[in-house]
Amino acid sequence: MRYIDLRSDTVTQPTEAMRQSMLHAEVGDDVYGEDPSINALEHKGAELLGKEAALFVPSGTMSNLLAMMSHCQRGEGAVLGSASHIYRYEAQGSAVLGSVALQPLPMQADGTLALADVRAALAPDDAHFVQTRLICLENTHNGKVLPLSYLHEMRAFADSRGLQLHLDGARLFNAVVASGESVQAIAAPFDSVSVCLSKGLGAPVGSLLVGSRDFIGRARRLRKMLGGGMRQAGILAQAALFALDQHVTRLADDHRRAKRLAEGLAALPGIELELAEVQTNMVFLRLSKEQSERLLAFMKERGILFSGYGEMRLVTHLQLTDDDIEEVIDAFTEYLSA
């Protein structure tokens, strides 16, 4: 059965054209630095984001972990959003494996951290307190794009306090396409950026971590220590190169479909959603837990999958069509009129 799968853009699968490209990828042993496709991807990633170097990593979670461990010594602190992926959905790996002290802060509705909260989280240089080394932001966060002015404000603040700035840019290209800002402009304020290639971009595996040559050197060593050294993974890197060439501008289709979905659902009785929050490829609904369970079961019977309880998330991506979106709206209409 083919499902209309709105659980996440992590479910994207390689297109036939991408698979053909993968078939002919040049490969080598990447632990020796000899995989031509990985070397080409890392060179392209560094150039695209305007940084000195890049590292191809098996997942966004590992990419963020390497960033945290490469920025922070054991016992140093990282300020981040309490609803951020790094804090909530990475099993606190940077605390467990990297001994980084995580300092969560409330996230504003737009995904930003209030500067006043960040300032208050920084302790004086006193042996009683964790010394913060890093601030982590997420763009997009729940599909919302961080304003460029905010990024510059956080950069200035980080500089004023001698802090590093990391971006979990799992959906950076969604932010680029939605905002019209260049990749370099969004990446420039950050010392390091993690970009997922396996979400909306449609590669089967992988992320890129970009930053200074020294920073990426530390991250590469840590990746090997964590068992992330790869051999002939150029087959995967070639998919990512294909995605960067062919699948960035088409993200606008995902955003258009999310907007259409949101407008269709917002017109239905009993559906609570904020159209203004639909800036890229995610639509969030707020329903009671009981309603959520009934709704998910009803939709699954009709071959429609999405996730969440209470706040439900519907994510558009490469494998969805305009007809799929209309079918989802029709299914909601049927559910709500039952």
Ligand SMILES: Cc1ncc(COP(=O)(O)O)c(CN[C@H](C(=O)O)[C@H](C)O)c1O
């Ligand atoms: C902002 C952000 N940063 C990092 C990651 C981790 O990437 P992977 O480890 O899954 O490659 C994700 C994945 N997010 C996944 C999803 O959205 O379905 C789940 C929640 O892990 C992410 O959304």
